[in-house]
Amino acid sequence: MSEEVDRWFLAEVLPLEAALVRFLKRHWRDPHEIADLRQEVYARCYSAALNARPLQTKPFVFATARNLLIDKARRRRIVSLDLVADFEGLNVTEQDLSAEARLEARDQLRQLRRAIASLPPRCREVIMLRKIEGLPQRAIAERMGIAEGTVETQVCKGVKMLAERIFGEDRQAAARADSYHEHANER
Amino acid sequence: MSADVEQQAAEWVARRDAAGLGREQDDAFSEWIGASIANRVAYLRLAEAWRLADQAAALRPAEPEHEARRPWPLIAASIALLIGFAATFGVIVNQPSAQSFNTKVGERQRIALSDGSRIELNTQSALKASVTSRERHIVLARGEAFFEVASNSRLPFVIDAGSKRITVVGTKFSVRRDQGLVEVAVVEGKVRIADTNGERSESAIIAAAGDMMVARANQTLLAHRGVNQVNRETSWRQGVLTFDSETLASAAAEFNRYNVRQLVIAPDVAGMRIGGTFHANDVDDFTYLLRHGFGLRVETDHEKIFVKGGS
Numbered sequence: 001m002s003e004e005v006d007r008w009f010l011a012e013v014l015p016l017e018a019a020l021v022r023f024l025k026r027h028w029r030d031p032h033e034i035a036d037l038r039q040e041v042y043a044r045c046y047s048a049a050l051n052a053r054p055l056q057t058k059p060f061v062f063a064t065a066r067n068l069l070i071d072k073a074r075r076r077r078i079v080s081l082d083l084v085a086d087f088e089g090l091n092v093t094e095q096d097l098s099a100e101a102r103l104e105a106r107d108q109l110r111q112l113r114r115a116i117a118s119l120p121p122r123c124r125e126v127i128m129l130r131k132i133e134g135l136p137q138r139a140i141a142e143r144m145g146i147a148e149g150t151v152e153t154q155v156c157k158g159v160k161m162l163a164e165r166i167f168g169e170d171r172q173a174a175a176r177a178d179s180y181h182e183h184a185n186e187r
Numbered sequence: 188m189s190a191d192v193e194q195q196a197a198e199w200v201a202r203r204d205a206a207g208l209g210r211e212q213d214d215a216f217s218e219w220i221g222a223s224i225a226n227r228v229a230y231l232r233l234a235e236a237w238r239l240a241d242q243a244a245a246l247r248p249a250e251p252e253h254e255a256r257r258p259w260p261l262i263a264a265s266i267a268l269l270i271g272f273a274a275t276f277g278v279i280v281n282q283p284s285a286q287s288f289n290t291k292v293g294e295r296q297r298i299a300l301s302d303g304s305r306i307e308l309n310t311q312s313a314l315k316a317s318v319t320s321r322e323r324h325i326v327l328a329r330g331e332a333f334f335e336v337a338s339n340s341r342l343p344f345v346i347d348a349g350s351k352r353i354t355v356v357g358t359k360f361s362v363r364r365d366q367g368l369v370e371v372a373v374v375e376g377k378v379r380i381a382d383t384n385g386e387r388s389e390s391a392i393i394a395a396a397g398d399m400m401v402a403r404a405n406q407t408l409l410a411h412r413g414v415n416q417v418n419r420e421t422s423w424r425q426g427v428l429t430f431d432s433e434t435l436a437s438a439a440a441e442f443n444r445y446n447v448r449q450l451v452i453a454p455d456v457a458g459m460r461i462g463g464t465f466h467a468n469d470v471d472d473f474t475y476l477l478r479h480g481f482g483l484r485v486e487t488d489h490e491k492i493f494v495k496g497g498s
Binding site: 007009010014039040042047108112116127128130131132136137148151152153155157159160162163167 | 192193194197198200201202204205207223224225227228229231232233235236237239240241242243244245246391392409411413
């Protein structure tokens with residue numbers, strides 16, 4: 001496990017999460033298993049990248065997802081033939097591959113604000129004090145008159161929900177791919 | 188099953204956040220994250236979300252609030268040290284009024300401001316500083332500068348660079364203006380970047396250590412490049428240019444910022460990738476490498492150096 005693969009995973013795989021989750025949902029019937037499938041796709045991609053980094057991340061991630069779904073469906077065949085929505089037509093479409101992953105900085109901020117606003121009240125208060133006011137967890141406990149352990153529990157809950165909203169399907173499709181690439185090539 | 192892994196990962200993020208841990212070693216954590224790739228990817232994902240949520244600090248109003256005072260003992264210490272160091276170089280000490288600084292091609296200048304902040308001005312740059320008991324205001328008219336800002340939560344340090352306004356409480360970072368482009372590289376702490384006209388929090392972003400921001404007009408890109416990369420970007424402070432598989436054309440453009448004798452690269456070799464560390468003012472060192480290391484042809488007239496493919 002290397003820092004280089006970590007960086008690749010953060011910079012190139014994670015931003016695909018919204019498109020990946022959409023793909024998984026379209027082809028897998030049980031919505032409760034989507035998060036597990038997503039994590040397994042990540043683990044497979046990461047371990048493959050330890051040996052050799054794929055040239056093109058996006059097709060590689062979707063091919064991995066597709067293979068995982070087929071493996072799973074085959075293994076469960078006896079239980080139900082109905083798990084995969086369309087076993088034959090399980091193809092990665094143009095649309096999957098073009099779904100743009102990156103947001104411009106100010107869209108990110110807008111999205112983050114929405115993500116924080118959508119948290120349950122107590123969790124939201126903790127996250128706002130931590131991230132907007134910059135208070136350490138101990139100071140938040142004092143301010144809110146709750147135990148430090150409770151603050152930690154809320155952070156734990158909050159980080160899971162924020163990740164869903166920052167990377168996942170919940171985020172707005174406000175991507176501006178072109179302006180991103182323009183800047184990336186600027187220098 | 189992986190719901191448990193995610194729960195554990197979230198608990199580690201929360202626990203490390205409570206303990207104020209960054210990347211430091213922690214045996215129990217190392218053991219857990221090393222135990223499986225599933226653990227590792229789950230943690231990476233959540234820790235990244237948690238890091239990205241730091242952006243939310245931009246939602247705060249720009250003026251510091253009554254109780255939002257934060258201690259920056261480390262920065263204060265390093266500033267005191269560096270001033271002592273700088274003094275032996277005979278730097279200019281700015282009086283508390285507006286003052287202008289300019290550097291010529293290949294020149295660098297260290298500036299000590301009366302509030303204890305320090306600025307290093309890179310080649311071909313111009314900057315105006317106004318430091319009083321009521322404001323700390325810098326205008327970067329052109330070029331590039333590295334800032335070490337003395338902590339003062341009641342008096343924000345404001346830098347205008349073209350269309351962008353950068354506000355800091357205490358930190359280390361560089362700002363570069365190149366025609367319509369503004370670049371900010373943060374080495375330590377956090378800075379807030381907004382548009383010069385209008386301090387709407389909608390348009391503000393926060394850049395933290397290891398972040399680089401690139402902006403043109405009202406488009407902004409923020410990328411986490413890591414502290415090492417950012418340090419490389421600010422290597423000019425040592426009078427050194429560091430390239431890591433850059434094209435020959437962009438390396439030459441960097442050299443040309445520092446030297447009157449300009450490099451002209453022929454199109455057939457412009458895309459060649461090169462790496463290495465060079466003294467910014469020593470083009471000859473660089474062309475020697477191109478000639479002997481890569482077999483390129485180098486021809487010189489009195490003001491230009493032409494580099495062409497070998498025959």
